Amino acid sequence: MTVAVVGAAESDLGVTGLSSLALQTQAVTRALTDSGLRLSDVDGLATTGLARFSTAQLAAELGLRPAWTDSTAGGGASFEMYVPRAAQAIEAGQCSTVVISFGSDQRSAGSRSLAGVVEPWTPEARFEAPYGPLTPISYYAMTAQRYLHCYGEDTRAGMAEVAVAARGWALLNPAAYRHDAGPLTAQDVLAAPLVSSPLTTADCCLVTDGGGAVVLTGLDRARDLPNPPVVVLGYGEATTHVGMAGADDLLRSGAVESGRRAFARAGLTPSDVDVVELYDSFTITVLLSLEALGFCAPGEAAGFVADGRTRPGGIFPLDTNGGGLSYCHPGMYGVLLLVEATRQLRGECADRQVRGAEVALAHGTGGTMSTHATVLLGVDR
Amino acid sequence: MSPVDEWFAAARKRRLLVQTCAACGHRQHHPRTVCTSCGRTDRLGWTEAAGTGIVDSFTTVHRSPGPGFDPPYVIARVRLAEGPLLLTRIVGAEPRCDQPVRLDWWAQPDGGALPVFVPED
Numbered sequence: 001m002t003v004a005v006v007g008a009a010e011s012d013l014g015v016t017g018l019s020s021l022a023l024q025t026q027a028v029t030r031a032l033t034d035s036g037l038r039l040s041d042v043d044g045l046a047t048t049g050l051a052r053f054s055t056a057q058l059a060a061e062l063g064l065r066p067a068w069t070d071s072t073a074g075g076g077a078s079f080e081m082y083v084p085r086a087a088q089a090i091e092a093g094q095c096s097t098v099v100i101s102f103g104s105d106q107r108s109a110g111s112r113s114l115a116g117v118v119e120p121w122t123p124e125a126r127f128e129a130p131y132g133p134l135t136p137i138s139y140y141a142m143t144a145q146r147y148l149h150c151y152g153e154d155t156r157a158g159m160a161e162v163a164v165a166a167r168g169w170a171l172l173n174p175a176a177y178r179h180d181a182g183p184l185t186a187q188d189v190l191a192a193p194l195v196s197s198p199l200t201t202a203d204c205c206l207v208t209d210g211g212g213a214v215v216l217t218g219l220d221r222a223r224d225l226p227n228p229p230v231v232v233l234g235y236g237e238a239t240t241h242v243g244m245a246g247a248d249d250l251l252r253s254g255a256v257e258s259g260r261r262a263f264a265r266a267g268l269t270p271s272d273v274d275v276v277e278l279y280d281s282f283t284i285t286v287l288l289s290l291e292a293l294g295f296c297a298p299g300e301a302a303g304f305v306a307d308g309r310t311r312p313g314g315i316f317p318l319d320t321n322g323g324g325l326s327y328c329h330p331g332m333y334g335v336l337l338l339v340e341a342t343r344q345l346r347g348e349c350a351d352r353q354v355r356g357a358e359v360a361l362a363h364g365t366g367g368t369m370s371t372h373a374t375v376l377l378g379v380d381r
Numbered sequence: 382m383s384p385v386d387e388w389f390a391a392a393r394k395r396r397l398l399v400q401t402c403a404a405c406g407h408r409q410h411h412p413r414t415v416c417t418s419c420g421r422t423d424r425l426g427w428t429e430a431a432g433t434g435i436v437d438s439f440t441t442v443h444r445s446p447g448p449g450f451d452p453p454y455v456i457a458r459v460r461l462a463e464g465p466l467l468l469t470r471i472v473g474a475e476p477r478c479d480q481p482v483r484l485d486w487w488a489q490p491d492g493g494a495l496p497v498f499v500p501e502d
Contacts, residue, residue: 113446113447114444114445114446114447115446115447116446123385123411123413126385126389126411127410127411127467127468128468130489130495131456131468131469131470131495132442132445132446132450132452132454132456132470133440133442133446133456133468134442134444134446135446138440138442138456141440142437142438142439142440142456142457142458143438145438145439145440145478146437146438146478149438149477149478149479150478193443194441194443195443195444196440196441196442196443196444197440197441197443198440199440243468244456244458244468245410245458245466245467245468248466250437250438250458
């Protein structure tokens with residue numbers, strides 16, 4: 001059985017004053033309304049980061065007794081990891097309708113720490129935390145530094161362009177946190193305060209509240225629902241390391257494997273993709289992911305994004321909602337990649353709509369480039 | 382004593398150990414209870430590091446992650462001459478990627494010491 005996304009929605013975003021549970025409930029109920037299904041139709045739930053028993057907590061809140069749950073904790077990539085698990089559960093008949101969701105009040109609650117979350121029993125707490133890295137920022141900063149060293153200092157302009165293009169998309173998205181902030185220039189990015197060199201505040205994603213949800217069910221049923229089905233074409237993932245020193249090569253991420261697996265499963269190649277939603281935790285993340293997923297060769301991403309190629313109107317529409325950099329970043333952003341990919345394939349994106357988009361790629365990244373998951377979605381042919 | 386405790390006990394005496402598998406020769410950091418190359422659990426021992434390495438990458442931290450940290454300071458991934466990477470600090474000067482560095486020690490309030498590195502040339 002083929003599986004499709006039939007509903008997608010955001011919660012309130014930005015600074016909401018709402019709890020994580022309330023935001024997640026908003027996202028779930030709005031996505032169900034969008035899908036034409038009811039809460040009582042849901043027999044599968046996938047979420048993380050909500051509580052010690054995240055899916056039980058959410059199920060209890062919604063009054064559900066799901067036949068299938070998944071709380072795989074892969075940070076921001078979790079939601080792209082849930083898509084294959086949900087598709088397989090639906091295909092196997094373990095459940096029929098899955099909601100993948102997330103919600104966080106981290107901005108309103110002031111709960112985000114620059115030190116990150118490092119459990120005291122882990123090797124990273126003993127061997128890395130005493131040196132004072134910002135987690136995960138300093139990992140990405142060292143990755144950016146290595147990138148500049150290997151591919152030339154002029155690639156810094158490519159990192160800045162990622163943030164500039166994201167802002168361009170956010171100006172077209174009324175839901176974006178920076179919708180009214182005006183355009184960003186490369187000079188603005190470079191002149192912003194350093195956080196962990198070479199990354200400035202403008203190279204780092206937002207810290208906002210927010211949430212989202214997508215609803216999946218079998219394609220046969222999806223064809224009877226109000227929205228055009230968005231078909232799950234392929235998926236792949238890779239888990240590689242934790243911490244700051246765990247990766248042998250900073251410039252070769254697990255997205256190489258996750259992307260290759262997803263394209264192989266879908267029978268597609270990078271040139272078949274019309275719209276790309278990459279997890280932009282930091283500007284460098286996007287350059288590395290473009291290379292790893294095969295959209296350009298290693299070391300070429302800075303040149304690839306130059307000349308406005310990924311900006312609105314460019315030939316390579318990327319992070320079309322404004323991304324984690326300028327739209328919303330509630331701590332784990334992956335579900336919102338799926339929401340935007342779905343909306344683009346349904347043609348609902350108004351000013352930022354990519355005309356004729358038939359295949360979308362959503363790529364989630366979690367931790368210190370620890371987890372990678374790639375999902376290919378397409379219109380129902 | 383666990384491998385981690387053994388490593389910190391040696392560091393207290395300003396000796397940098399690298400865990401080494403006698404079965405396959407693999408060297409790894411941090412120390413643990415399995416060789417990640419051959420999977421053996423019963424042949425793990427130690428090599429004392431020569432104290433030289435190369436900067437894989439680095440970053441100058443400009444915001445404090447919490448009490449006790451006073452930015453700016455430089456943290457780095459150093460690849461030891463023995464092979465493994467470790468997270469550390471660079472003291473003395475901001476380094477370059479691929480720059481050679483040598484071992485020094487950073488005294489800790491509890492009487493222990495952590496390895497840090499100083500740029501060469």
